[in-house]
Amino acid sequence: MNPDNPTPDSTGVLRFSFARRQGDFTLDVAGDFGSGITALFGPSGSGKTTLLNCLAGLFRPDDGEIVLNGTDLYRSASKTFVPPEKRRIGLVFQGGALFPHMNVSDNVMYGWRRTPENERRVDVDHVVDLLGLRSLMERSPGSLSGGESKRVAIARALAMSPGLLLLDEPMASLDARLRGLVLSYLRRVHKDLGIPMVYVSHSISEVLALADDALVLSGGAVVSSGRPSRVLLDPAVGGLLRDEPVENLLDGTVLEPGGGGASGRVRVGNADIVTPPSDRAPDAPVIMALGAEEIILSTGEPSGLSARNAIAGLITELEPVGGLVYASVDIGVPVLVALTPGGVDALSLERGQHAYLVFKTSSIKLLDAAPVG
Amino acid sequence: MSSDLTIVLLSLRVAVAAMLMALPIAFGLAWILVRKQLRGRFLIEAIVSLPLALPPVVIGYGLLILLGNRGPFDGLAFTAFAASLASAIVALPLIVRTFVVALEAVDPRFELAARSLGANPWRVLVTVTIPLAYRGLLAGTLIGFVRALSEFGATIVVAGNIPGRTQTLPLGIFTRIQAGDDAAAYRLVAVSIALAIATLIVHDLLLRRGGLSGRRHRAGFGA
Numbered sequence: 001m002n003p004d005n006p007t008p009d010s011t012g013v014l015r016f017s018f019a020r021r022q023g024d025f026t027l028d029v030a031g032d033f034g035s036g037i038t039a040l041f042g043p044s045g046s047g048k049t050t051l052l053n054c055l056a057g058l059f060r061p062d063d064g065e066i067v068l069n070g071t072d073l074y075r076s077a078s079k080t081f082v083p084p085e086k087r088r089i090g091l092v093f094q095g096g097a098l099f100p101h102m103n104v105s106d107n108v109m110y111g112w113r114r115t116p117e118n119e120r121r122v123d124v125d126h127v128v129d130l131l132g133l134r135s136l137m138e139r140s141p142g143s144l145s146g147g148e149s150k151r152v153a154i155a156r157a158l159a160m161s162p163g164l165l166l167l168d169e170p171m172a173s174l175d176a177r178l179r180g181l182v183l184s185y186l187r188r189v190h191k192d193l194g195i196p197m198v199y200v201s202h203s204i205s206e207v208l209a210l211a212d213d214a215l216v217l218s219g220g221a222v223v224s225s226g227r228p229s230r231v232l233l234d235p236a237v238g239g240l241l242r243d244e245p246v247e248n249l250l251d252g253t254v255l256e257p258g259g260g261g262a263s264g265r266v267r268v269g270n271a272d273i274v275t276p277p278s279d280r281a282p283d284a285p286v287i288m289a290l291g292a293e294e295i296i297l298s299t300g301e302p303s304g305l306s307a308r309n310a311i312a313g314l315i316t317e318l319e320p321v322g323g324l325v326y327a328s329v330d331i332g333v334p335v336l337v338a339l340t341p342g343g344v345d346a347l348s349l350e351r352g353q354h355a356y357l358v359f360k361t362s363s364i365k366l367l368d369a370a371p372v373g
Numbered sequence: 374m375s376s377d378l379t380i381v382l383l384s385l386r387v388a389v390a391a392m393l394m395a396l397p398i399a400f401g402l403a404w405i406l407v408r409k410q411l412r413g414r415f416l417i418e419a420i421v422s423l424p425l426a427l428p429p430v431v432i433g434y435g436l437l438i439l440l441g442n443r444g445p446f447d448g449l450a451f452t453a454f455a456a457s458l459a460s461a462i463v464a465l466p467l468i469v470r471t472f473v474v475a476l477e478a479v480d481p482r483f484e485l486a487a488r489s490l491g492a493n494p495w496r497v498l499v500t501v502t503i504p505l506a507y508r509g510l511l512a513g514t515l516i517g518f519v520r521a522l523s524e525f526g527a528t529i530v531v532a533g534n535i536p537g538r539t540q541t542l543p544l545g546i547f548t549r550i551q552a553g554d555d556a557a558a559y560r561l562v563a564v565s566i567a568l569a570i571a572t573l574i575v576h577d578l579l580l581r582r583g584g585l586s587g588r589r590h591r592a593g594f595g596a
Binding site (some may be wrong): 056058083084085086087088089090093095097099100101109110111115156157160162178 | 486
């Protein structure tokens with residue numbers, strides 16, 4: 001809560017184990033969320049939104065328990081049910097659900113006004129600046145763009161000083177550029193305010209880019225949980241991955257913008273990467289998008305290539321998923337590489353092996369990150 | 374015969390009192406019909422709509438049995454209260470039906486969002502539901518008010534036609550027609566028309582002041 005004094009324990013902010021039946025669908029889940037960012041991943045209809053609604057108290061489970069920071073929010077055995085307005089769990093709805101009859105400022109202040117004074121730990125002005133909303137405060141929700149609405153919805157939930165922030169598909173229905181922006185805002189919010197976050201995502205790329213932990217749901221049950229790069233390569237999860245191309249969304253800093261025919265350079269993890277030129281200033285934060293299938297893996301130092309990037313890294317994971325094999329390569333940050341099983345055999349790749357990531361400058365897209373404010 | 378002014382003031386008093394009785398009940402019923410997935414929804418709807426389908430005289434007679442000297446609420450018949458109650462019951466189905474449409478237009482996600490932001494159910498009602506349903510609630514209220522003002526059949530049975538006590542505008546006009554006093558009847562007819570127009574103007578003014586809050590809203594982005 002307090003940025004000067006982040007919660008020391010890394011697990012056990014929220015513990016849950018409950019079941020809820022609705023029609024012929026049953027959600028029967030158990031797990032816990034730590035103080036970091038947890039991704040809730042799974043196909044449509046797997047129960048992700050229902051889980052969030054149960055945690056926030058908008059739905060009531062049939063039996064089980066939900067415990068936040070040691071306090072029972074729900075326990076069927078003792079008939080405990082804390083109503084949503086007393087849970088202090090922020091919920092960001094998929095569409096934002098901004099109150100249309102209030103301007104942005106009143107939307108943001110709605111929860112703050114209803115927070116007891118001794119529980120107001122978040123400085124609203126700070127949140128407004130953090131999410132870049134200062135110039136939008138008098139606007140009506142109907143006049144906002146998709147990305148702006150999401151940021152207002154996030155600010156509104158944060159202003160009530162939640163003990164936990166739940167986000168239902170915060171990046172859905174945004175184009176790639178805005179996804180990167182909202183993503184970096186979320187990262188910044190977490191780093192700055194230290195509020196544990198749980199967010200629902202359909203996209204492997206997003207999960208890899210944002211989450212410290214992942215919980216995978218399928219058919220109303222938890223099928224896997226743990227570190228994202230591990231969980232998403234879990235054979236139990238493999239079947240759930242859609243044919244969506246996996247994209248690495250990596251945090252970077254502009255070293256040289258380039259331009260006038262010259263390429264740019266961006267620092268990502270431990271590597272300096274040659275990128276297309278951009279009009280960004282040096283030291284500007286940026287998100288580098290790079291498709292997992294755009295990367296070639298080489299076991300020896302490559303030479304005589306037209307590709308400008310050959311980055312040394314360490315293979316930490318190697319898992320067959322669908323018809324492909326995914327390698328997670330550490331270059332200071334994990335990068336996912338899609339390989340064919342034949343390619344893996346030919347190079348006899350193994351975990352713990354050093355390898356080079358080879359990719360063309362033109363495979364890279366640079367996305368706006370939240371401006372440093 | 375009482376004066377025109379007495380008749381008009383009494384009519385307004387009876388109609389306002391009828392609204393005070395009908396509105397909270399109508400809102401509660403509409404809210405239950407819209408927000409609660411009740412198995413008996415059809416039954417409630419049927420009972421609520423019944424006064425609309427029955428001749429007002431039947432309602433008046435039913436009330437007379439309840440409020441008359443053999444009923445459990447002996448002594449209340451032939452009072453202004455009886456006139457208000459009759460008007461309230463006749464107006465209720467119209468109000469409930471309009472309120473149902475108004476509340477159905479409010480996306481429940483706004484209410485859930487407000488709950489999760491720390492508002493208890495009453496706060497949600499006052500700060501989210503009512504402002505978002507404002508236009509429809511206002512329309513329902515005015516339809517009910519106009520219906521109460523024009524109530525005749527039930528009123529004459531349970532409240533009679535007592536000048537200065539229960540003689541409202543429609544009863545006053547009726548009395549004057551019966552007495553063959555056309556000039557007096559015309560005056561009250563003119564007052565009736567003026568009252569109807571005034572109500573419409575008030576409706577319009579209140580809608581304008583409602584501004585943004587009046588539009589139909591859905592949770593989501595953009596328009």
